[in-house]
Amino acid sequence: MEPQMKRWKGSEFDTDSWVAYPVLSDEQSQDVELVEAFAAPIVNKKETSRLVRELNGLYPLDGLQHIKRVRACKEKDSPHPLEVLVCLVSDAPDRKAVSIDSLLPSDGVGRDGLGEPFVVKVPARPPLTRPQFELASKQWPTSFHEDKQVTVALRGELFSPPQKAAMHMYMMSAIAAARAGKEMGMEAVGAVVVNPATQTIIAVGHDCRGDHPLHHAVTVCVDLVARSQGGGCYSFDRYPACRFTSPTSDTFQNVPDAEGSSQPYICTGYDLYVTREPCVMCAMALVHSRIGRVFYGTASADGALGTKFKIHSQKDLNHRFEVYKGVLSKQCEGLNKLDNHIL
Amino acid sequence: METQGEIKATSAESFYPRDEDIEKWMANAFDMAKDALENGEVPVGCLMVYNDEVVGRGRNEVNETKNATRHAEMVALDQLLDRCRHSNLDVRSVCERTALYVTVEPCIMCAAALRLLNIPVVVYGCRNERFGGCGSVLDVSSADLPQTGNTFKCVSGHRAQEAVEMLKTFYKQENPNAPKPKTRKD
Ligand SMILES: [Zn+2]
Ligand SMILES: [Zn+2]
Numbered sequence A: 001m002e003p004q005m006k007r008w009k010g011s012e013f014d015t016d017s018w019v020a021y022p023v024l025s026d027e028q029s030q031d032v033e034l035v036e037a038f039a040a041p042i043v044n045k046k047e048t049s050r051l052v053r054e055l056n057g058l059y060p061l062d063g064l065q066h067i068k069r070v071r072a073c074k075e076k077d078s079p080h081p082l083e084v085l086v087c088l089v090s091d092a093p094d095r096k097a098v099s100i101d102s103l104l105p106s107d108g109v110g111r112d113g114l115g116e117p118f119v120v121k122v123p124a125r126p127p128l129t130r131p132q133f134e135l136a137s138k139q140w141p142t143s144f145h146e147d148k149q150v151t152v153a154l155r156g157e158l159f160s161p162p163q164k165a166a167m168h169m170y171m172m173s174a175i176a177a178a179r180a181g182k183e184m185g186m187e188a189v190g191a192v193v194v195n196p197a198t199q200t201i202i203a204v205g206h207d208c209r210g211d212h213p214l215h216h217a218v219t220v221c222v223d224l225v226a227r228s229q230g231g232g233c234y235s236f237d238r239y240p241a242c243r244f245t246s247p248t249s250d251t252f253q254n255v256p257d258a259e260g261s262s263q264p265y266i267c268t269g270y271d272l273y274v275t276r277e278p279c280v281m282c283a284m285a286l287v288h289s290r291i292g293r294v295f296y297g298t299a300s301a302d303g304a305l306g307t308k309f310k311i312h313s314q315k316d317l318n319h320r321f322e323v324y325k326g327v328l329s330k331q332c333e334g335l336n337k338l339d340n341h342i343l
Numbered sequence B: 001m002e003t004q005g006e007i008k009a010t011s012a013e014s015f016y017p018r019d020e021d022i023e024k025w026m027a028n029a030f031d032m033a034k035d036a037l038e039n040g041e042v043p044v045g046c047l048m049v050y051n052d053e054v055v056g057r058g059r060n061e062v063n064e065t066k067n068a069t070r071h072a073e074m075v076a077l078d079q080l081l082d083r084c085r086h087s088n089l090d091v092r093s094v095c096e097r098t099a100l101y102v103t104v105e106p107c108i109m110c111a112a113a114l115r116l117l118n119i120p121v122v123v124y125g126c127r128n129e130r131f132g133g134c135g136s137v138l139d140v141s142s143a144d145l146p147q148t149g150n151t152f153k154c155v156s157g158h159r160a161q162e163a164v165e166m167l168k169t170f171y172k173q174e175n176p177n178a179p180k181p182k183t184r185k186d
Helices: A002-010 A045-058 A130-139 A148-154 A161-183 A217-228 A249-253 A280-288 A329-342 B004-009 B019-038 B072-087 B091-095 B108-116 B160-173
Strands: A034-042 A070-072 A082-088 A118-123 A190-195 A200-206 A271-276 A293-298 A322-325 B046-050 B053-058 B098-104 B121-126 B153-156
Touching (some): A161 A200, A161 A217, A161 A271, A161 A329, A190 A217, B046 B072, B053 B072, B121 B160
Parallel strands (some): B098 B121
Antiparallel strands (some): A190 A200
């Protein structure tokens, strides 16, 4: 345990030792799904705009607005410079048809300038991230409405050095709480709730499941936040490292609030830092508590914010939030090892 | 119910409430829900039964505690844990023979909490389309989560229409002038 402590101390202010990556929804992180389509060479370039217009009328490619109808030919020595998407294979009158005549009924599209069709694969859905866009574009030219924040976040560059320094400090508090809990016989998991608008720590908690099986670090923090607002239903007084700060009026005055009141409401607008990925119970407790963002150190086997589920981006739930992982990942992994040693 | 000897002979897996138990305890849960509705509270009734005895009973306490996790099931689980502590009973062996009766499908959070405590059976009335953790939004009850306790069986649909009607009535009578996020229910 000694060398670990030394390494930990050595990197105390080294924000370059970790990178926070976003935990994106399944839709944002899945592979690019492809559908088969018939394309055909445009052998007479002058016919291009007419062909596109007439093909759009006959085969409008509904739901595939992200696909460009015409692409430049990949091979430089190709006899024709352009290729056009005729229709999806599933929309073709005869799916095995390989002739342009069978794809284009007598009226509607004049076949002048079109060569014989061949099968291509095109992306079934608009790309949501730059990696998806790059994969999709390899198959067929695709348009992309880029969410710049996601692109920057995927590069691990969303947070500025001062922001990272603050995140570092908050996760250090969570790690300290985890160690304090461990010393009292609990699992080494710690969490901190922060009001990012005022940069104040609202609550610090650690795992207390030795005394109550549902008192995970996150549920402890949720109740400590409730206590900071005059509610709450448990006392964590016997754990010195579990504490809360009641927001004073002056720390709240300059916080703009959509409701027009300065009263804090559960975890609305707050950030949670937790040393390891929350379980299903804790993740859903954060949905109910309307947490602002969650930052965690390392993934966990049954984790519900990325590993087993992505409850923060779950369809049908009425509250979604951003999740980032990797904050002080090495130090947080070290905590897991403490637990495994005991087990 | 059964005698002590029979209880020991049956494993946790085979533990299953009989029809007359369901009838009786769900009637009790519905009475709680009705009572809550009449008092302007979230109409969810919930009780935990061990050895033919109620060991936990809960109603939604979100508003008074300012803790959004105080769903009826969590309150009832706390009562069960308190009782074990006071009576010096082993939590796990009690939980493994405890059934939860609740008028509405437990949410994702409560379903995970029930797993963590190894509750084997949940009997519920209507589905919870917004937050349900027994299949409506996610199926936490049967998901492969080896570090999250045990899976549990669900018996659903008992007096479902009645449970839905109570929820509808509650939503309708909510004060439209109240600040929106302050009224929360599971
Ligand atoms: Zn948890
Ligand atoms: Zn619940």
